[in-house]
Amino acid sequence: MTIGVPKEIKIGETRVSLTPSLCRRCVSLGAKVLVQKSAGLTAGFTDTEYAAAGATLVGAAKKIWAAADLILKVKEPLPAEYGQLRDGQTLFTYLHLAAGPDLTKVLLQKKILGISYETVEGADGSFPLLKPMSQIAGRLSIQIGAYFLQSQHGGSGVLLGGIPGTMPGHVVVVGAGNSGAHAVQMAAGMGARVTVLDLDTRKLEALDTEYRGRVVTLMSNPANIEAEVADADLLIGAVLIPAAKAPIVVSAKTVARMRPGSVIVDIAIDQGGCIETIRPTSHEKPVYERHGVIHYAVPNMPALVGRTSTLGLTQATEPYVAMLVKKGVERALAEHQGLARGVNTENGKITYGAVAKALGYA
Numbered sequence: 001m002t003i004g005v006p007k008e009i010k011i012g013e014t015r016v017s018l019t020p021s022l023c024r025r026c027v028s029l030g031a032k033v034l035v036q037k038s039a040g041l042t043a044g045f046t047d048t049e050y051a052a053a054g055a056t057l058v059g060a061a062k063k064i065w066a067a068a069d070l071i072l073k074v075k076e077p078l079p080a081e082y083g084q085l086r087d088g089q090t091l092f093t094y095l096h097l098a099a100g101p102d103l104t105k106v107l108l109q110k111k112i113l114g115i116s117y118e119t120v121e122g123a124d125g126s127f128p129l130l131k132p133m134s135q136i137a138g139r140l141s142i143q144i145g146a147y148f149l150q151s152q153h154g155g156s157g158v159l160l161g162g163i164p165g166t167m168p169g170h171v172v173v174v175g176a177g178n179s180g181a182h183a184v185q186m187a188a189g190m191g192a193r194v195t196v197l198d199l200d201t202r203k204l205e206a207l208d209t210e211y212r213g214r215v216v217t218l219m220s221n222p223a224n225i226e227a228e229v230a231d232a233d234l235l236i237g238a239v240l241i242p243a244a245k246a247p248i249v250v251s252a253k254t255v256a257r258m259r260p261g262s263v264i265v266d267i268a269i270d271q272g273g274c275i276e277t278i279r280p281t282s283h284e285k286p287v288y289e290r291h292g293v294i295h296y297a298v299p300n301m302p303a304l305v306g307r308t309s310t311l312g313l314t315q316a317t318e319p320y321v322a323m324l325v326k327k328g329v330e331r332a333l334a335e336h337q338g339l340a341r342g343v344n345t346e347n348g349k350i351t352y353g354a355v356a357k358a359l360g361y362a
């Protein structure tokens with residue numbers, strides 16, 4: 001099997017899908033590994049390290065796309081890469097197809113076997129390849145929010161932790177899953193007042209037990225959301241309905257009631273976003289203002305910390321990549337149900353129900 005690792009081209013992306021250590025493992029299992037020159041530099045891995053791990057370094061991305069059976073990436077292919085995808089190729093990466101109708105059409109036309117990191121399932125129904133990036137995005141969301149709350153960055157000038165004698169900032173987190181729980185952890189650690197809302201009472205119970213009253217947990221319903229968001233200095237959107245387009249949980253009317261200079265970080269933007277006034281932004285221009293509120297919605301937040309994110313991502317993908325190399329794609333998918341749940345497109349068809357529904361194919 002030939003594995004291809006093209007350099008990521010999304011704006012500000014710094015991650016790479018393969019470390020020299022994972023490269024060594026793939027080569028030892030019999031794969032040929034093609035890595036684009038300088039693909040790992042932004043994550044702190046040099047071409048020399050890849051060469052020492054047995055990779056062949058290639059200059060042009062198109063040579064990699066043309067030669068590889070399995071393309072290993074981080075982010076979904078962008079329009080500039082659509083033409084490079086080869087008929088029948090296997091693609092293992094984050095795809096987020098519910099928010100990508102154009103990419104879906106290309107994958108179907110070219111009969112790409114599209115295995116999405118984000119829908120690969122653990123034995124307990126969890127999403128092991130989404131988890132590390134969600135943890136990172138959740139943790140980052142608070143430091144990003146704190147930055148944009150600063151007066152010089154257009155914010156309301158609220159210090160999340162406050163000081164004795166002043167009211168700390170109010171952080172409202174909608175969604176208490178992987179990203180939400182890690183946002184809660186950082187916000188509480190900074191001394192903010194924290195409210196977290198979810199539909200799943202088990203998630204709320206776990207946070208209540210962990211923080212023993214330091215964090216307010218609330219059922220997610222329109223009344224609670226309206227009341228809490230109107231008082232928020234920093235609102236974090238962290239909901240997910242697996243593979244589906246994110247539900248809108250905060251209306252434009254509620255956003256308009258927030259104090260001027262407050263900040264929204266919508267982590268769920270990769271699935272379309274969960275705040276009515278949100279639209280995707282990029283690392284080049286990460287924020288815009290609506291109703292006097294600063295909106296941040298970068299779909300690849302983990303790229304801000306390329307080294308940690310690459311290590312976190314590849315430690316999660318390694319067992320699956322090794323399985324694909326060792327058994328071959330067909331057998332690996334036949335024998336591992338959780339990996340097979342990652343398949344979103346195959347032979348010109350969408351094979352994941354929630355994706356098909358979100359895009360109107362079902």
Ligand SMILES: NC(=O)c1ccc[n+]([C@@H]2O[C@H](COP(=O)([O-])OP(=O)(O)OC[C@H]3O[C@@H](n4cnc5c(N)ncnc54)[C@H](O)[C@@H]3O)[C@@H](O)[C@H]2O)c1
Pocket residue numbers: 118130131133134135137174175176177178179180197198199200203220238239240241246247249266267268269270271298299300301302
């Ligand atoms: N922007 C980025 O860079 C980035 C990085 C990583 C992950 N993400 C995205 O962040 C989102 C969240 O991922 P996660 O791993 O935390 O998901 P998760 O499944 O761990 O948690 C999602 C939570 O949302 C809750 N939820 C669903 N509907 C809700 C509602 N109406 N109100 C309140 N809660 C609701 C669920 O009960 C669950 O607890 C996903 O879209 C994921 O792809 C984005």
